[in-house]
Amino acid sequence: xxxxxxxxxxxxxxxxxxxxxxxxxxxxxxxxxxxxxxxxxxxxxxxxxxxxxxxxxxxxxxxxxxxxxxxxxxxxxxxxxxxxxxxxxxxxxxxxxxxxxxxxxxxxxxxxxxxxxxxxxxxxxxxxxxxxxxxxxxxxxxxxxxxxxxxxxxxxxxxxxxxxxxxxxxxxxxxxxxxxxxxxxxxxxxxxxxxxxxxxxxxxxxxxxxxxxxxxxxxxxxxxxxxxxxxxxxxxxxxxxxxxxxxxxxxxxxxxxxxxxxxxxxxxxxxxxxxxxxxxxxxxxxxxxxxxxxxxxxxxxxxxxxxxxxxxxxxxxxxxxxxxxxxxxxxxxxxxxxxxxxxxxxxxxxxxxxxxxxxxxxxxxxxxxxxxxxxxxxxxxxxxxxxxxxxxxxxxxxxxxxxxxxxxxxxxxxxxxxxxxxxxxxxxxxxxxxxxxxxxxxxxxxxxxxxxxxxxxx
Numbered sequence: 001x002x003x004x005x006x007x008x009x010x011x012x013x014x015x016x017x018x019x020x021x022x023x024x025x026x027x028x029x030x031x032x033x034x035x036x037x038x039x040x041x042x043x044x045x046x047x048x049x050x051x052x053x054x055x056x057x058x059x060x061x062x063x064x065x066x067x068x069x070x071x072x073x074x075x076x077x078x079x080x081x082x083x084x085x086x087x088x089x090x091x092x093x094x095x096x097x098x099x100x101x102x103x104x105x106x107x108x109x110x111x112x113x114x115x116x117x118x119x120x121x122x123x124x125x126x127x128x129x130x131x132x133x134x135x136x137x138x139x140x141x142x143x144x145x146x147x148x149x150x151x152x153x154x155x156x157x158x159x160x161x162x163x164x165x166x167x168x169x170x171x172x173x174x175x176x177x178x179x180x181x182x183x184x185x186x187x188x189x190x191x192x193x194x195x196x197x198x199x200x201x202x203x204x205x206x207x208x209x210x211x212x213x214x215x216x217x218x219x220x221x222x223x224x225x226x227x228x229x230x231x232x233x234x235x236x237x238x239x240x241x242x243x244x245x246x247x248x249x250x251x252x253x254x255x256x257x258x259x260x261x262x263x264x265x266x267x268x269x270x271x272x273x274x275x276x277x278x279x280x281x282x283x284x285x286x287x288x289x290x291x292x293x294x295x296x297x298x299x300x301x302x303x304x305x306x307x308x309x310x311x312x313x314x315x316x317x318x319x320x321x322x323x324x325x326x327x328x329x330x331x332x333x334x335x336x337x338x339x340x341x342x343x344x345x346x347x348x349x350x351x352x353x354x355x356x357x358x359x360x361x362x363x364x365x366x367x368x369x370x371x372x373x374x375x376x377x378x379x380x381x382x383x384x385x386x387x388x389x390x391x392x393x394x395x396x397x398x399x400x401x402x403x404x405x406x407x408x409x410x411x412x413x414x415x416x417x418x419x420x421x422x423x424x425x426x427x428x429x430x431x432x433x434x435x436x437x438x439x440x441x442x443x444x445x446x447x448x449x450x451x452x453x454x455x456x457x458x
Contacts, residue, residue, distance in 0.1 A: 002027045003090045003174060007083055007097040007112075008034045008072075009105070010365075011129050011240035012057040013200040014064045016164040018126040019096035020171075029172045031090055032065055033083065034058060036076040036183075039104070048190035049328035049362045053198035055183040057239050060199025062182060070171030073179040080111045087121055090174050094122040098129035098240070101277040102366045131270045132161045132244045135277035145278035147381055152271050153264065164246040192328035195362060196235060203236035207247070211254070218258035222265075223333045225316070226403035230332060231262065234363035237269065244269065272371040275381065283366045284351070286379035290454060294349035303346050303440050307338070308356055310409070313439035315421055316395035317341045319408035326408075328362040333398050339376035340389035345446035347453055350377035378454075386454055388447055395421040411436050 004027035006020050012034075014020065023030045040046050062072035075082040083095060095116060100106065113123040127134035138155040139145060146152035185191070196202075214221065214229045221229035236242040244266050251259040251266075276282055286292075306312050310321035320334030330338070335357075342353045354373040358364040374380025378387070395418075399405060402420035406413045411434055412420050423431060424438055 016243035056198030070173040135274035161245040194327040200241040203241040219261035225399040238363040276367040315405040343377040344388040
């Protein structure tokens with residue numbers, strides 16, 4: 001009997017899973033393995049919202065495997081040590097896993113490959129499991145990655161992703177391999193009250209419902225803050241309960257402007273992954289330095305606290321930050337506004353904002369979080385690094401009736417229509433009725449300060 005291990009990481013599904021299908025085709029039995037790596041927690045990336053969502057995903061994955069005659073094996077510790085330990089227990093001849101792009105993932109792969117080779121075992125790493133195309137699949141002439149999205153999108157669109165794979169009908173697991181108990185969501189403390197449910201089953205249900213109700217109108221409505229018409233699939237893509245390649249195939253089959261706009265968003269995700277794969281330091285360092293001397297000190301600290309708490313005095317920014325706190329998720333337009341306000345209006349280091357997002361976002365991963373923050377801060381791939389989003393104008397454009405603001409900033413519920421975006425303009429007697437702060441800084445002062453810092457003042 002030949003045995004292979006399938007190491008699950010950010011690919012917690014059974015549908016369209018190349019490592020699982022490859023292991024099943026080459027071996028009599030497989031060990032579906034997940035390792036709670038202590039290094040992730042030690043590095044501060046095991047945030048409560050992601051741990052809770054992960055517990056849902058692992059429970060659902062275990063149930064899917066049991067439906068096929070198998071089960072999920074869970075261990076805790078160093079991934080390298082635990083994989084090698086399990087491989088020794090079942091005499092596995094090879095280990096299959098999905099490729100990653102972060103510095104942590106690449107180091108994990110290198111260590112695992114070396115340790116397995118020393119024991120006469122093989123590591124097989126599969127591309128295009130967590131992305132549509134592998135990083136490096138399309139590159140510009142003479143360079144290892146695209147630094148601008150639009151030319152990347154043109155080339156990316158010309159390459160057809162691999163065909164999706166059906167879920168296996170049966171998974172045979174050695175009976176004597178031990179497993180830890182699955183973590184329960186209820187055992188995780190500090191979880192956002194409105195955190196969504198995780199797992200492949202929930203993800204596929206979400207796709208079906210959103211596809212039917214919102215895909216066709218996605219191009220027109222994806223920035224509608226109050227309408228909440230975005231897919232909300234980002235947590236499932238982060239944990240790999242959904243296959244991005246399968247989503248592209250389904251969207252292209254559906255066709256239409258909404259489907260094309262959705263595919264473009266999936267391309268943005270691939271774009272960021274190929275940037276990080278080529279420049280791992282972009283997770284912590286400016287991709288395109290602007291020689292910023294970010295504000296610090298007491299005043300900046302007070303403004304950062306107000307931003308985190310959703311008490312900046314700019315209603316649409318505060319609404320977005322409160323949504324993040326309550327749901328562990330934020331509308332994409334809200335993310336842009338919150339990031340622009342912190343980095344351009346308050347002129348605070350993007351890394352402070354990125355860290356706060358990673359502390360709360362259920363979909364927070366290094367590639368998308370860090371590079372989106374850099375894009376908004378003007379230190380990343382944006383070709384207009386000094387653009388500033390005006391939260392008042394943006395609020396009136398993407399939340400014209402103020403419904404999004406009133407949903408998340410209920411103390412302003414009594415202000416009708418677009419006036420909710422500028423409560424400081426209310427007559428003094430009316431303004432006094434609302435327990436809501438004045439702006440921490442005027443937009444004009446913030447803009448002038450930023451332009452001086454970037455050397456663009458008149």
